[in-house]
Amino acid sequence: MNGVVVTGVGVVSALGLTAGEHFDRLLRGESGVALLDHPDAAELPSLLEARVPPIDVRRTIEQRLLRKILAPSAVFSVLAAGQALADAGIPPGDGRRRDCGLYVGSVQLDVDFNLFAPVMRESLDRQGRFDLRLFVQRGMKVLDPLFMVKALPNSGLCGITIEHQVTGPNINLANGTVSGLQAAALAAAAIRRGDADLALAGGFDSLLHIECMVEHLLAGRVAGQSDPPHRACRPFDLERQGYALGEGAAFVLLESERHAAERGARVYASVLGAAHTYLPPEHAEAGEALPNAARNALAAGGCGPDEVDAVFGDGLALEAEDLQECAAWQALGASRAVFTAATPAVGFTGAASGSLSLVHAAMALERGVIPPLLNCDRPDPRCALPLAHGPVERECRRALVWNSDWRGKRTALLVGRG
């Protein structure tokens, strides 16, 4: 059986445009959360955001047509994937890119609502009613002909294949939050069965557009204004009030252990096992889904619960979700494990969140330091988790990454070193 290792990482987040900068700031306890600044949101209750710093697309994406087509979040994915390749020492023009796999998690991309405003204006009759005939005659003519292509969830994947010439086995999952981590699990399986020696895997998303803001606001999941804003998201804290809306992309380059050894690649960590479960939250046995995924991932990696040094979870600062992570931790019996989560620092990053946690776990194993979970000052007594309140220096041999979707999908992935 082929072992699978992580040999490259790439991140675009509110904390930085490289994995190195992002992780250093995460370790220092910095946060990318600020007051939401979006022209469409002026009339909404005040919200928080964790926004990716401005990107000079002309300098970072070579192909002109791609710059025209890719939505901002798809650009994140092209950048993060490129970083992971470069980090692993697979430069542009390297023939190994051709057979490199590509496993991506995403969601339907944002089509700017305002794109449709002029179209609709052209399509309304004198009474202000939509008229299909006017729409076809006039409205369609002012619509961006590429609007559908721009919204394709697989546009990030396609952008990566075109920009980086990574054209091996692939899949695009549009499966909510867990998409990015599931993609990594599928990529590892492809390498294990010998379909590829190399595979990029990751996720990207942006929640910073009007439909998402309204959706998360109405669902009561987002933190309101807080002074200072970066203290707002407080997982496992008695004063938890939800998360800030985030965005970003995170990719790993996975590689067969043999291939990595032959070329002397730097190894961050091994991918040892993965598992997935699904039960809707309202199901009577829903509480079993996350511990089952975690147990199965440990079993697949031949690892006992007491060998786990760290759990990289979600920490969404929502009561039900926080309690569920605690219950899973307890059910698992991972008594030595420290728990951490990056949501307070980078916001909720949707389909990117699981792959971001995977990058954190890989970098933590390589550097021997677990990044902190911010802002839990008054722990909820029902949440008896050993939280990483500051960076925890510890030689980690096994780390579990888990990720849940609000619809009840869960993925767990075990990484190790040594």
Add this chain to the structure above:
Amino acid sequence: MNGKDHPRPRRVVVTGMGAVTSLGADLDGIWSALLDGRSGVAEIRQFDSRPFPVRIGSEVPPELAGDDGRLLPRAARFGLEALRRAWRDAALDGGAGLDPWRSGLCIGCSSFPVMEDRVDNVRGLLDGDRLHTANYLQEIRRRPELLGQRDMAAVSALLSEGYPLRGLSMTVQAACTSATQAIGESFQAIRRGEADLMVTGGTDSLLSVACLTGFTLLGALSAWQGDPAVASRPFDRKRDGFVLGEGAGILVLEELEHARARGAEVRAEILGYGSSSDGYRFTDMHPEGLGAARCMQAALASAGLAPGEIDYINAHGTSTPLNDRIETLAIKRVLGEHAYEVPVSSNKSQLGHLICAAGGIEMILTVLTLQRRVLPPTLNLEHPDPECDLDYVPNRCRPAEPRVALSNSFGFGGQNGTLVVRRWEEA
């Protein structure tokens, strides 16, 4: 678990199939319609398409598109109905002692907010040329179903409702390759031992004002103005684009011993799966068909078969000038001289292009081709194209004895997928 290193790799078989198409939802009925050369393409009826330059589609009949009162999108309704039929076809009613944690669901589908909803939103929501957010918020509070349409995880979650499927749950969106990739990953999950049973395939409905607009603006659709039934003409010299279809094709895949233990009837065995990307352009295929060829080669390698062992190819065959020429080129690249001996047909000539569901219904029809020993035709192939010079089973079905078949899907954006399936013969 690893298929290659394991002494006895787990075998993956098809034990159930269900479909919803423009030619009905009964498999026997769909099959005989295909063999009779009937087409499901007609004038679009679900909205007034008359102002549009393209007015035809391959639409699911109203009696199969009924709503159960839950205001579900059409694709969800088709998926639920096809799943119900596949589940029953696999004799799984009553649960059949499944371990739910080792049973999963992986579905290809797409989701686009329909333009009419946008209109309802935008009317009265304009503030100059921008959105009036407060009004929008009010509108959403009134019609919360407008939210969450971009979350395709909802589709796989919804389809699982009421079924004992608690393992791997995924929605795949890889444009026209979605269902093939969903089936491929389900096959791999069973082969490597992560699941014993997977419900898979695709469901889609892009027959909406928004998507008819989108595809029209891209120039992808056939502008045929005559009889709608002859608009989709894969591999014909006068082909001029695809015909938008809708529907669902859902399969139950199972590990062989698992199927045997519960006495399930096996329809076919999946032998391999391959995928690749063109890395070329968003809307054009690689001019030499390199991506498509590498995908078929990967599928053959996964199945452990030589090109000479392929007896039939269920083509992507969209009826666009580019796809059919490049697919032909790619088939020749992979099969060499043998390509001229392998019949190739495109169901899109009769069902249109089901986009994210295409690979699901086409896999079902490939299995029926193997089971029933008849090759479905490529309809409307009247004008030979010198660049499409293979045996496309033109216009009439043909008795044959195919044992091993490929099913191809090549997506927008350059994602490719190929499945390898073999007729079931009890050893």
